[in-house]
Amino acid sequence: MEAIKHRALLKMQSYINGQWHASTKQFAVHNPANQQTIALVDDAGIDGTVLAIEAAKSAFKAWSSKSANERGTLLRRWYQLMLEHQDDLALILTQEQGKPLAEAKGEIAYGAAFLDWFAEEGKRCYGDIIPGPASDKRILVIKQAVGVVAAVTPWNFPNAMIARKAAAALAAGCTFVVRPAQLTPLSALAMAELAHQAGIPAGVFNVVVGEDARGMGKILTESTDVAKFTFTGSTAVGKQLIAQCAGSVKKVSMELGGNAPFIVFDDADIDAAVQGALASKYRNAGQTCVCANRFFVQRGVYKVFAEKLAAALAQLPVGNGLANDVVIGPMISEQAKNNVHELVTDSVSAGAKILSGGEAHHAGSHFYQPTIMTDVTNDMPIARNEIFGPVAPLIVFDDEAEVIQLANDTEYGLAAYFYTRDIGRVWRVGEALEFGMVGVNEGIISNAAAPFGGVKQSGSGREGSQYGLDDYTEIKYLCMGGLNA
Numbered sequence: 001m002e003a004i005k006h007r008a009l010l011k012m013q014s015y016i017n018g019q020w021h022a023s024t025k026q027f028a029v030h031n032p033a034n035q036q037t038i039a040l041v042d043d044a045g046i047d048g049t050v051l052a053i054e055a056a057k058s059a060f061k062a063w064s065s066k067s068a069n070e071r072g073t074l075l076r077r078w079y080q081l082m083l084e085h086q087d088d089l090a091l092i093l094t095q096e097q098g099k100p101l102a103e104a105k106g107e108i109a110y111g112a113a114f115l116d117w118f119a120e121e122g123k124r125c126y127g128d129i130i131p132g133p134a135s136d137k138r139i140l141v142i143k144q145a146v147g148v149v150a151a152v153t154p155w156n157f158p159n160a161m162i163a164r165k166a167a168a169a170l171a172a173g174c175t176f177v178v179r180p181a182q183l184t185p186l187s188a189l190a191m192a193e194l195a196h197q198a199g200i201p202a203g204v205f206n207v208v209v210g211e212d213a214r215g216m217g218k219i220l221t222e223s224t225d226v227a228k229f230t231f232t233g234s235t236a237v238g239k240q241l242i243a244q245c246a247g248s249v250k251k252v253s254m255e256l257g258g259n260a261p262f263i264v265f266d267d268a269d270i271d272a273a274v275q276g277a278l279a280s281k282y283r284n285a286g287q288t289c290v291c292a293n294r295f296f297v298q299r300g301v302y303k304v305f306a307e308k309l310a311a312a313l314a315q316l317p318v319g320n321g322l323a324n325d326v327v328i329g330p331m332i333s334e335q336a337k338n339n340v341h342e343l344v345t346d347s348v349s350a351g352a353k354i355l356s357g358g359e360a361h362h363a364g365s366h367f368y369q370p371t372i373m374t375d376v377t378n379d380m381p382i383a384r385n386e387i388f389g390p391v392a393p394l395i396v397f398d399d400e401a402e403v404i405q406l407a408n409d410t411e412y413g414l415a416a417y418f419y420t421r422d423i424g425r426v427w428r429v430g431e432a433l434e435f436g437m438v439g440v441n442e443g444i445i446s447n448a449a450a451p452f453g454g455v456k457q458s459g460s461g462r463e464g465s466q467y468g469l470d471d472y473t474e475i476k477y478l479c480m481g482g483l484n485a
């Protein structure tokens with residue numbers, strides 16, 4: 001592991017009940033840019049997961065009894081420590097996940113922003129007073145922490161997906177157990193070290209790392225001591241986890257797969273659309289659930305958009321994320337790269353053409369060339385599936401009604417984007433798209449103030465924003481009677 005200034009951030013053990021938890025079994029963490037082993041981490045397995053749930057259960061009463069101000073102060077301290085250590089956290093993230101260093105720094109700031117946001121938002125967890133059904137009655141509504149929250153988080157945002165969930169959970173008064181993806185445990189453990197330094201009490205924030213995704217996930221979803229389960233990952237895995245939660249009727253929130261349309265109308269600012277397309281499509285080498293997945297470009301601007309996108313893409317250096325100026329890093333695994341290539345070749349067999357890229361990249365076994373495909377139709381494999389790689393398929397369309405139908409023709413409903421300068425169209429298309437988040441003349445839509453989440457098979461619940469606490473609270477109503485003199 002290169003150049004980390006504060007070695008205390010490099011932790012190789014799970015963080016349970018405020019302590020580092022040793023185990024005799026270990027697993028290796030690799031750098032996807034060059035496959036070097038960067039760490040051997042103790043595997044907490046099922047036993048560690050059970051211990052973490054017990055710790056979170058014991059800590060719940062004291063944590064939920066604190067005032068929102070007290071919890072906010074600790075969250076704010078954690079936020080400040082994340083920013084103070086932004087460079088080291090980014091170095092860890094790039095080496096285990098692969099994204100370029102500048103992007104990794106951006107992710108740390110993005111993750112930290114949720115701690116800052118919810119440190120404040122916890123103070124606004126308002127209730128209500130409702131007129132009663134009779135003159136001697138009043139109805140009071142209060143919101144209370146749900147209890148122990150269990151989370152399973154993905155490898156593509158090893159810091160921010162934990163921060164987005166933990167910040168809301170802790171601010172609401174819940175305690176938290178997270179199992180990060182086994183490919184990227186180090187960012188999660190570094191966050192735990194900073195939570196510790198911030199003074200978050202033992203048992204409130206627990207990180208269990210291990211290879212047994214299925215076994216650990218089963219405990220987290222089935223334990224009756226866990227009141228709420230939250231997951232970010234694929235729709236296929238999300239469905240299994242929802243089913244596992246059914247036995248204990250847990251509150252569940254899911255941030256699942258996407259198949260985002262990116263629509264460019266004839267009247268769009270094409271240069272802005274190209275910049276938005278680059279940001280939305282090639283961020284994290286296309287391994288983002290809100291990534292543009294299908295580009296619908298109106299016939300009159302199809303050629304110019306394709307040419308400008310190809311010219312801009314040619315300027316983006318590909319390589320190891322630690323190298324200066326690299327903008328597109330490796331994919332998480334060779335298998336992931338092969339999956340993307342298969343979608344490309346199957347679609348070429350069905351009639352699509354390659355405008356640029358379309359092959360493995362010489363930078364290493366996990367790299368794929370940033371790719372643009374033309375002559376794509378909405379029924380080709382590259383348009384039906386979530387690509388999760390640096391490939392932009394361009395589909396031509398003629399009118400607004402047609403493109404709305406094509407864009408909505410997917411089981412997913414996470415993010416969508418469109419570019420137009422017609423204000424009427426902004427409202428019509430914005431309202432007609434069946435997606436939880438819509439970028440209008442904007443390619444980057446994620447931030448702590450916004451409600452992140454999807455519809456259809458892209459999930460349920462919202463993270464971030466003033467709505468983000470709702471998934472971690474229960475509404476209780478108190479009926480006050482006998483008020484007449």
Ligand code: SIN
Binds near residue numbers: 154156157232290446
């Ligand atoms: C994700 O890909 O799961 C999250 C992306 C984001 O927060 O922008």
